[in-house]
Amino acid sequence: MTTLAPAPSAALPAKTNREVDTRPLLWPSVIVLFLWMIVPLAMTLYFSVIRYNLLNPALTGFAGLENYSFLFDDPTLWTSLWNTLVLVGSVLIITVVFGTLFAVLYNQEFPGRNIARLLVIAPFFVMPTVSALVWKNMMMHPVYGLIASLQSMVGLTPTDWFTDYPMFSVIVIVAWQWVPFAFLILLTAIQSLDSEQKEAARIDGAGPLAMFFYITLPHLSRAISVVIMIETIFLLTIFAEIYVTTSGGPGTATTNLAWLIYSVGLLQFDVGYASAGGIIAVILANVVAFFLVRTVSRNLQQG
């Protein structure tokens, strides 16, 4: 009785909705968003095929694919693409692994759990430049840093992190910032795990490890794919942390695509060349987005 009753009343408004054409109502926002996207894209495309260098105003005119061919001949492009890949991949792995572990850990009952959860989430509220500065000057600094003082306390030579392990250091900082995001999403997902399912697994003889791998992890798979998709979008354009700490160096050790475009455009003032790099970044982001959206939407439909 109770399950049947709402059905007719729910069907009625849906029917009336269908009779009204709601599409015109969407147009203003669609048009604004379209212009928002298409104007910068068109300008970038245009700049990428002209000679446009702020240091040399005399150099003008249509360049064709000259900027692109210079770019593809530039070994820095391939280094920066590789660095982007390493940065995004490492941070994704670290955040998902630690996010999952923290989510499982902080889902347990223990005194002071809410405070502990707050502390895990805290790094997310620190803006990227500040957290990079904190890591640079308070943690990883070879003279004043906490790690250096710990090292000298046990008689080791302090490491100059940003010189000796620049990419590793940037990955640590970015991962520290993004673990809370993964943790937050995965914790809410883990809380929606049916407790009777866990009890059924206990009766079936699942220990903590089997419980994690057979019950918890499959339950989290959807949330993990959402975390990966959202993080990838943000991590492809990591800039502030590199700007504050290594400035893309030493050499090109921490130059990712975003930093390459910035350095060509705003340090060398070659707008045409930088725009060509920007188009490469747009294509790359779209390729990644295409695959991600496809896998994620398939995942979402399945579950």
Place this chain on the structure above:
Amino acid sequence: MAEVVLRNIKKSFGPVDIIKGVDIDINDKEFVVFVGPSGCGKSTLLRMIAGLESISDGELSIDGKRVNDLSPADRGIAMVFQTYALYPHMTVRDNMGFSLKLAKVPKAEIDRKVNEAARILKLDPLMDRKPKALSGGQRQRVAIGRAIVRNPKVFLFDEPLSNLDAALRVQMRIEIARMHSDFNATMIYVTHDQVEAMTMADKIVVLQGGVVEQVGSPLELYHHPANRFVAGFIGSPTMNFIDATVKAVAPEGVTVELPGGDNLTVLVVPGATKAGDKLTLGVRPEHLQEGSGDGKLTGTALVVERLGGATYAYVKLDNGTMITAEVDGNSHIRVNDPIQLGVRSQTCHLFGSDGLALAQSTRHPLADVGRGKGGH
């Protein structure tokens, strides 16, 4: 061979006592139903037997072995949950074989057992589906299949039918009853539905407030309720309770004065009852009839429900007490009609002011008869 014995089992959550010392003996191959209103502790008790809740005090043994400290997997039990609790990312086959896979049983053996269970439950065409693609009744079957595959000594059911619609519930009820006779396993079944309890149980345990109110066969509880709570809980519609004053006490029965002045002799053992005591007369709606009996009650019908075969009349007696009467389906009674109801002395119960029933002088012939051949 699996007896389940509970000795003075207690459960406390902090200062709150949920189960206050329960003793129950469950025989091998018996179908026992725990029944009671919500919050009576019946599910907690089942979860303690399963090992999902720790036991605060007392002793629990299954098959002669103390299992208080054993993990759920090692107790030789299998449980069917109210929400089925199937693993959503596994196929039906993997759901049913999961426990064996964890126990590292060889693949061929798992397949054999799973296929066997699937055949019994007619799940063969569904084996490669995910739970999401199954109907409620099919999910229920898979949950039962998952229990069967473990070949447990004791099956535990936690309100397994409450998420199904009425028709399916009746069908699954029959299937579980049939399963009980096929498997010859001990089964413990928790429900708040007294109809399920009456229809399926060999033995019913009525719980209230963490205490066992009465243990007995369905008809024993129906005909010989130990107290007012059990009398009111078992039977539908619920038993009528009418205030009555003792007029005379004789060895063969107690004579009480009904509202309206009629005298009725109820065939109970008087015990310490004496003339002038205030008692409560209990009479079931189906034991009232229009017209006259050994005693009569008069009042006005306020609501009349016609079910076809029977008619329920909700009657306000002349002294203001509301009672329910099940009268004949062809009765012409209408709302606001005056009505006279006859009471028969054999079908009445008397309850003292402490709520305990006065024992019936004669035992009902079916009260101690089991359902199957040979009985339990």
